[in-house]
Amino acid sequence: MSSVETKPLPSAEAGHWGAEIRSDLHVALEARDSGGIELLLESRVAPYYGNAIMEQARVVLAELGVKHARVAIHDEGALPPTIGARIEAAARRAGIGLDKRWLPEQHPLPAPSPKDRLRRSRLYLPGSEPKYYINAALHAPDAVILDLEDSVHRDEKDAARILVRNTLRAVDFGSCERMVRINQLPLGLEDLAEIVGESPDLILIPKVERPEQVAEVDRMIGEIKSRNGITRPMWIMPILESALGIENAFFVAAASENVAALTIGLEDYTADLGVVKTREGHESQYARARVVNAAHAAGVQAIDSAFGDVGDMDGLRRWGEASRALGFEGIGCVHPGQIRVIHEAFRPTAAEIEKAQRIVAAFEEAQKKGLAVVSLGSKMIDPPVVHRALKLVERAKAMGAIL
Amino acid sequence: MSDRVELAHNALGRQVPTMVNGKPQIPFLGVGKFQPRGRKAAPPICSSKDYPDNGDKRVADLETALRKCGMRNGMVISNHHHLRDGDKVALMALEAAAKIGIKDLIWFPSASFPSQQGAIELMEKGVIHHIEGSMNGPLGDYCTQGKMRGMGVLRSHGGRYQAIQDGEVHVDIAVIAAPTADFFGNADGSHGKSACGSLGFALADSTYADRVIVVTDNLVPFPCVPWQIQGNNVDYVVEVESIGDPAKIVSGTTQITRSPDRLRIAELVASFLRAAGIMKNGFSFQAGAGGIALAFVQYLKQMMKEDGVKARFVRGGSTKFLVELLQEGLTDYILDGQTFDLDGVGSMANDARHVATSPFTSYNYHGKGNFASLVDAVVLGATEVDVNFNANVVTHSDGRLLHGIGGWQNCLFSGCSILALPSFRDRIPVIVDEVTTMTGPGEMIDVVVTERGIAINPRRTDLLDAVKGSKLPVRPIQDIKAEVERICGGKPARPKLGDRPCAVVKWVDGTVLDTVWQVG
Numbered sequence: 001m002s003s004v005e006t007k008p009l010p011s012a013e014a015g016h017w018g019a020e021i022r023s024d025l026h027v028a029l030e031a032r033d034s035g036g037i038e039l040l041l042e043s044r045v046a047p048y049y050g051n052a053i054m055e056q057a058r059v060v061l062a063e064l065g066v067k068h069a070r071v072a073i074h075d076e077g078a079l080p081p082t083i084g085a086r087i088e089a090a091a092r093r094a095g096i097g098l099d100k101r102w103l104p105e106q107h108p109l110p111a112p113s114p115k116d117r118l119r120r121s122r123l124y125l126p127g128s129e130p131k132y133y134i135n136a137a138l139h140a141p142d143a144v145i146l147d148l149e150d151s152v153h154r155d156e157k158d159a160a161r162i163l164v165r166n167t168l169r170a171v172d173f174g175s176c177e178r179m180v181r182i183n184q185l186p187l188g189l190e191d192l193a194e195i196v197g198e199s200p201d202l203i204l205i206p207k208v209e210r211p212e213q214v215a216e217v218d219r220m221i222g223e224i225k226s227r228n229g230i231t232r233p234m235w236i237m238p239i240l241e242s243a244l245g246i247e248n249a250f251f252v253a254a255a256s257e258n259v260a261a262l263t264i265g266l267e268d269y270t271a272d273l274g275v276v277k278t279r280e281g282h283e284s285q286y287a288r289a290r291v292v293n294a295a296h297a298a299g300v301q302a303i304d305s306a307f308g309d310v311g312d313m314d315g316l317r318r319w320g321e322a323s324r325a326l327g328f329e330g331i332g333c334v335h336p337g338q339i340r341v342i343h344e345a346f347r348p349t350a351a352e353i354e355k356a357q358r359i360v361a362a363f364e365e366a367q368k369k370g371l372a373v374v375s376l377g378s379k380m381i382d383p384p385v386v387h388r389a390l391k392l393v394e395r396a397k398a399m400g401a402i403l
Numbered sequence: 404m405s406d407r408v409e410l411a412h413n414a415l416g417r418q419v420p421t422m423v424n425g426k427p428q429i430p431f432l433g434v435g436k437f438q439p440r441g442r443k444a445a446p447p448i449c450s451s452k453d454y455p456d457n458g459d460k461r462v463a464d465l466e467t468a469l470r471k472c473g474m475r476n477g478m479v480i481s482n483h484h485h486l487r488d489g490d491k492v493a494l495m496a497l498e499a500a501a502k503i504g505i506k507d508l509i510w511f512p513s514a515s516f517p518s519q520q521g522a523i524e525l526m527e528k529g530v531i532h533h534i535e536g537s538m539n540g541p542l543g544d545y546c547t548q549g550k551m552r553g554m555g556v557l558r559s560h561g562g563r564y565q566a567i568q569d570g571e572v573h574v575d576i577a578v579i580a581a582p583t584a585d586f587f588g589n590a591d592g593s594h595g596k597s598a599c600g601s602l603g604f605a606l607a608d609s610t611y612a613d614r615v616i617v618v619t620d621n622l623v624p625f626p627c628v629p630w631q632i633q634g635n636n637v638d639y640v641v642e643v644e645s646i647g648d649p650a651k652i653v654s655g656t657t658q659i660t661r662s663p664d665r666l667r668i669a670e671l672v673a674s675f676l677r678a679a680g681i682m683k684n685g686f687s688f689q690a691g692a693g694g695i696a697l698a699f700v701q702y703l704k705q706m707m708k709e710d711g712v713k714a715r716f717v718r719g720g721s722t723k724f725l726v727e728l729l730q731e732g733l734t735d736y737i738l739d740g741q742t743f744d745l746d747g748v749g750s751m752a753n754d755a756r757h758v759a760t761s762p763f764t765s766y767n768y769h770g771k772g773n774f775a776s777l778v779d780a781v782v783l784g785a786t787e788v789d790v791n792f793n794a795n796v797v798t799h800s801d802g803r804l805l806h807g808i809g810g811w812q813n814c815l816f817s818g819c820s821i822l823a824l825p826s827f828r829d830r831i832p833v834i835v836d837e838v839t840t841m842t843g844p845g846e847m848i849d850v851v852v853t854e855r856g857i858a859i860n861p862r863r864t865d866l867l868d869a870v871k872g873s874k875l876p877v878r879p880i881q882d883i884k885a886e887v888e889r890i891c892g893g894k895p896a897r898p899k900l901g902d903r904p905c906a907v908v909k910w911v912d913g914t915v916l917d918t919v920w921q922v923g
Contacts, residue, residue, distance in 0.1 A: 022829065043832045047801045056892075080892040121749025134890060135664045138854055174891075228597030336663035 009033065012093035014159050015086035017074040018127075023131035024361045025075040025083060027090040033069040037061055043075035056080055060087045077175050080104055081166035091160035094383035104170040112232040113201035113222070115260045118398045119143050119303060119345040120330040121339045122179060125146045126151035127160035133167050137174035139336035143253030145179040148191050157183065161194040168198035178256040185213055189220055196224040199232060202260065207268065209245040211255035218256040235260035236305065241268035246287045249294030261301035263332075264291045267308075279315060281322075292327035306332030313341050320345025343399065353396050359389035408904055409495045410918075415793075417841050419915040420904050424509075424553045426571070428907070431914040439769050439912070446611055446636075458587040458625060461536045465499040465618065467469045468639040469576065472614035474500060476530070477507045478575035482613065483516035483605035485580070485592055489651030492580035492618050493603060494521045495643070501525060502678055508552070511572060512561055515542050516805045518651065526551060532655050533920045535572065537807020538906075547804050548906050549921040555804075555906030557797055559918070560604065560740070561766025561773065561813035567607040569769055571913055577608035577615045579632060580646045584619035588637025589630035593742075593752040593759070595621035597750050600721070600751045602631040603761035620646045631759055657722040659701060660694030664825060665692045666855045669698035669746030671781055671875070672819065672852045677706050678853040678873040679866055681780050681819055689718035689775075689814060690782040692743040695823045699782050700724045707733055718765070719769075721747035721757070729756055738774060740765055740810060766813035768911040776816040783811055787821045787838045790880055792845030792860045794822060795838040797908060800831060801898040802839055802922045804906065812911050814863020815847035818864065822824060826853035831895055834884040840899075841917040842908055856883050874903040898922075 009031040017026035025043075032038075039057055043050055053075055060069065060083070071087070079084070091097050120145040125210040128151070136144050141149050146167060152160040168178060177250055181204040182188035188205065196203075205217050211370045214236060221234050236259045238252045245252065247271070253262045267286050270277040277283065288304065295302035302325040307316045316338055323331055333339055348356070360378060363386045366374045375379040396402045409421045409505075410810050413430035421428055429437065454460065462468045474480075482493040493512055498502045498521075500508060506529050510522065517540035526545070527530045533553025538546050546555045558566055563759040566572045581590035583599040592602035597620055597801065609615050611647060622642050629633075672695075682703065690696035701724060707713065713732065719725050719739035723746035728734045737757045742748050750757045763775045775781075785794040786805060799805050814820060824833050833853070849866060851858040858880035859866050870877055901921035910916040 044893075047898040048831050050891070052892055077831070079830060079890065137662060138667060254817060337666070347471060 004396065010094040010096070012090050014089035014093060017076055021076045023076065023078050023082065023134070025073055025086050027086045028072040029087075029090040029094050030298060031066075031068070031094055031096060032070060034068055035055065036068055037066070038070040040072040041075065042073070043077075045075065045077050053400070054081055054084060057087060058068055060084050060102040061091070063102040064088060064091045064100045066091055066096050078130065080162060081170040085163040085166045086159070089162050092158065092162075104166050107170050109199055110173070110178070111174050112203060113235065114288050115233065115235060116301070117177065118248075118330075119177065119261060119397065120399075121333050121342045122177075122303075122330065123336060123339065124151065124306065124332060127164050128152050128156050129256055129258040130163060130167070130213070133171050136336070137155065137172065137176050139339050140174075141333065141336070141339045142330065143177035143179050143202070144173055145181050145204060145332075146200075147181045149181050149183050161191050165195050165198050168195060171202070179204055181206060181239075182217075185216065188217065192217065192220050196221055196234065197228050197230070199230055202235040202237055204237045204239055204263075206265065207241045207245070208237045209240075209242055209252040210248060210328065212261060214238055214252055214255035218258055234258065237261045237263055239263050239265045240287075240291060241265035242272045243269070246290050249290055250297050253294050253298035253300050259262050259300050261329075262291055262295040262298070263303040264288060264305050266305040269339045281319070286324060287327070296327065300328055301329045304328040304331040306334055307338065308334060310335040310337060313337075316341050317345050331341045346402050347399055348392055348396050352392065353401060356389035356392040356396070357402075359386060360393050363390070409920055413915060415841060415844060415916070417917045420554070420907060423556060423907055423915070426884060429914045431910050431916045434846060436561040437912045437914050439569060442806075443568050444573065444611055446613055447474055448706060451647045456501070457670055460588055460634075461586050462639050462641060464618070465496055465578070465641050465643075466502055468616045468641050468811050469499055469503060469639030471639060472616065473516050473577050474493055474503060474576060475504055476505055477509070478505075479509045479511050481511040481574045482513070483579060483602065483608065484512055484516065485599040485602055485604055486597065486647040486652045487599075488516040488518045489597075489648040490516065490519065490580060490775050491645060491647050492578060492766065495521055495618070496616075497522065498527050499529065501528065501530040501646055501912050503848055504848045506530060508853060509903055510534045510536070511537040511574060513560065514538070514809070517541065534887045537809070538804050539806055541890060543804030547798075547802060547919060547922045549901070549903060549905050551905065554904060555919065557808055557810035558909045559808040559911055560762045560810045561768055561775070561915065562808070563766045564607045564762040564911070565769045565911065565913055567611045567628050568767065569913060572614035574608055575614065577605070577612035579605045579615065579617050581617045581619040581632065583621045583623055583627055584640060585623055585625040585627035585634065586640055588615070588617045588632070588640050589625070590617050590619065590632035590634075590637075590757060591627055591629055593629075593748055594632055596905055597617075597621070597645070597652055598748045598752070599652050601747045601759035601761075603633060603740055603759055603765075606761040607762055609633070614638045616641060618646060630716065653742065653748055657692050657697060657724070658694065659697045659724075662694070665695050666698050667854050668823050668825065668852055670702045670859060671854075672699045672821055673702035673706055674875060675850065675852065675857055675870065676703060677710070677871040678875055682706060682710070682712055684712055685715045686712070687714055687716045687718070687777065688780045688782070689778050689817065691784070692722050693784055695784070696782050697722060697724055699823065700728070702908045704728060704733060717740065717780075719743075719747065719776070723747065726750040726757070737763070766810055766911075768813070771821075772777070773813070773816075774814045775810070778814070778817040780819040780821060781814040781817040782823050783814060784852070785833075785842075787833055787835050788822055788824065788848070788851055789835050789838045789845070790884060792848040792880070793838050793841055794843045794845075794848055795840045796842045798840040798919060800835070800839050800895070802900045802920060804914065804919060806840060807910070809811050815843050819849050820847060821850040822848060823852045826855045826883060827829065829889055830891050832884065832887045834880060834887060834893055836866040838907060840919055844916075850879060853883055858883055899919060904906055
């Protein structure tokens with residue numbers, strides 16, 4: 001008889017369950033060396049989707065190459081992309097099927113995102129909270145951000161990026177730009193490896209201090225895109241969150257053609273300065289102005305930090321209006337209720353629109369007549385003013401402020 | 404329960420029993436098709452010579468009162484549910500009956516609540532034969548598991564009044580919890596430590612029952628004013644330490660939903676009323692105390708202010724939010740069927756424009772009209788709605804009893820009945836091919852508002868025209884259904900229901916609309 005060395009068989013779990021949990025599930029997987037798949041299911045939707053869940057679990061496990069295992073699923077009404085993601089996370093944590101993927105049915109990709117599109121509001125969606133995804137677009141933010149960074153616990157990063165990948169692939173985000181905030185480098189590179197194949201429209205890189213960090217991300221995105229035959233653009237928005245980052249703002253913004261916008265994270269920035277973050281924001285006045293200037297110098301959008309107090313709509317409105325006055329084109333939001341207020345704050349006033357329309361009309365008139373000089377009444381209009389008016393009218397149309 | 408039940412198809416093709424608890428039934432004939440005949444039921448003629456000249460009808464306790472009322476086996480005993488989950492009187496009365504040794508009672512509450520699950524033990528012991536009234540939670544499960552000896556009968560608030568008035572249900576003894584009363588039996592709900600606002604649900608019981616007992620924990624010297632219940636209908640008055648748990652009778656504050664998706668539904672409903680031109684000077688509406696309905700009131704209020712519009716009346720279930728409309732001059736009256744929070748109770752007690760109503764004035768279909776059909780728009784919930792706009796409010800999609808009908812069916816007679824619903828709950832789509840239990844015929848339901856869009860009943864071409872050109876996301880109901888099924892990964896499986904009826908759903912005219920089948 002030969003002596004057989006027995007290794008303990010791997011087991012792992014992923015996901016969440018409990019009375020407070022919605023649209024998620026918990027998967028406990030114990031590998032076995034024989035006996036096939038033993039599936040156990042507890043689900044609050046068992047009478048309606050119990051069979052569908054069992055069937056999906058078998059397909060996912062087969063795809064991942066899990067042949068012998070006891071898999072216990074505790075489902076809280078999760079949707080198929082989440083079910084697949086949690087099973088895959090459990091398998092990978094058990095060290096099985098590391099080179100394999102199960103991908104949910106593809107929702108048709110939205111049209112590629114123009115570099116200069118409206119980015120007034122971007123709604124943060126925590127990367128471990130599937131319940132927020134499915135209806136996010138109904139609240140009509142300009143963008144959604146699937147967040148892998150601060151809203152995801154360190155121990156959940158691996159599972160979150162699988163969930164975000166499936167979500168990018170399968171969830172209908174309507175006309176929202178689909179953004180992902182990856183983790184700080186180097187962890188962020190692992191995020192890219194998982195998600196870039198699903199063509200997010202824009203990647204936010206946190207805590208950027210040097211242009212090389214942007215270049216590294218840009219290079220990796222380029223590699224994955226060409227490996228996957230992806231040709232549509234994937235923009236980059238660096239987040240500056242430190243004094244050094246602010247000092248390098250222009251170089252960061254100019255680090256790649258693919259940088260579409262530059263933004264600032266005030267929580268970390270004020271912490272770096274060792275000052276208190278106030279509602280008025282005097283302590284970050286300089287940094288925000290610097291971001292606006294650097295962005296414009298590099299020809300990209302300047303986007304402001306999020307406003308954290310979801311109960312204070314008046315404060316949000318004031319913050320948004322001040323932001324627009326400074327030269328920002330949008331701010332982040334942490335609750336759908338903030339979206340409308342932000343859009344109103346970034347809407348040009350009727351007087352601004354009217355003036356811009358008159359300038360545009362004068363410009364078009366001059367073009368028709370072959371005149372180099374645009375004049376309105378007795379006043380000559382400088383080319384930068386014409387340019388600004390054209391942009392404002394175009395923006396106002398995109399916002400629906402002009403029909 | 405007898406195992407052999409004859410079934411017939413009603414006008415909607417639903418299979419319903421022809422006999423319920425030994426009484427022949429009329430299957431639903433269609434809305435407005437059943438013509439009642441005959442005269443109303445009446446209580447026995449009494450004489451003042453049999454009641455104390457000094458007006459003092461107090462007796463020592465409930466047991467004594469029940470004995471004096473001549474309580475016997477098999478009687479129908481009724482309660483109202485204005486004290487909601489805080490009520491102690493119903494179980495007090497049933498347990499007093501048990502102590503006397505009574506069996507086979509038919510308990511006829513205007514609604515039951517989870518805190519009354521003690522009734523299960525009384526059914527097990529044979530004290531209660533069956534319940535005719537809403538059943539949810541543990542009582543609902545007991546019924547749909549087929550454990551009740553008789554068949555459950557679910558009626559709307561108006562239908563309950565109609566059943567008593569028409570003599571379909573004869574109440575032998577009504578036991579009425581009264582937050583304030585005098586020794587003569589005059590009773591009021593809007594004052595006292597257990598105040599609940601209106602006592603309207605007890606009106607039919609007090610006027611049609613053979614015997615009436617008022618139970619109070621706040622006895623005041625004659626006269627108790629206002630007398631929502633007239634002492635002239637009352638046989639005995641019982642004073643107790645406490646009729647209920649005030650914390651569970653009314654909530655301190657009613658809560659608006661904080662869910663962004665539900666807020667979106669609420670705002671869409673308000674925007675619809677505005678765009679359709681229903682929100683105009685002198686209009687009226689009714690919304691309940693659910694999270695979406697409360698949020699709807701807040702959105703509508705904002706729009707009314709913006710457009711300078713004032714309502715003539717609003718119908719409660721009153722809450723702080725309706726009271727604010729009244730106080731800010733945005734409505735002339737609140738016509739209140741039940742009172743959900745302390746602000747509502749306080750307003751009814753102190754403001755003559757906040758009027759207590761009853762199922763007789765508001766809902767009774769067998770009368771010379773009722774207020775529900777005068778309301779311009781009503782916002783309601785449902786557990787399921789089907790592609791033909793039929794809706795279910797009483798059972799889960801798995802067939803388990805979940806809710807009573809409440810005023811829901813009665814409200815469908817308003818000018819525009821709107822169901823405000825999330826398009827799916829957990830993973831379960833709310834729009835289905837066919838409802839599990841028919842509670843409201845689709846011809847009565849005008850609009851379904853979900854977070855994914857607004858579906859207007861194709862019968863309402865006027866509403867479709869009214870919102871044409873608006874920015875509202877108006878979509879065919881099939882379209883929303885298909886989208887939700889795509890999200891949820893296909894149609895849900897239909898749980899298999901049993902073939903044994905355990906309860907029936909009555910329509911507002913007393914005909915049988917559908918059957919609740921035994922589960923599992």
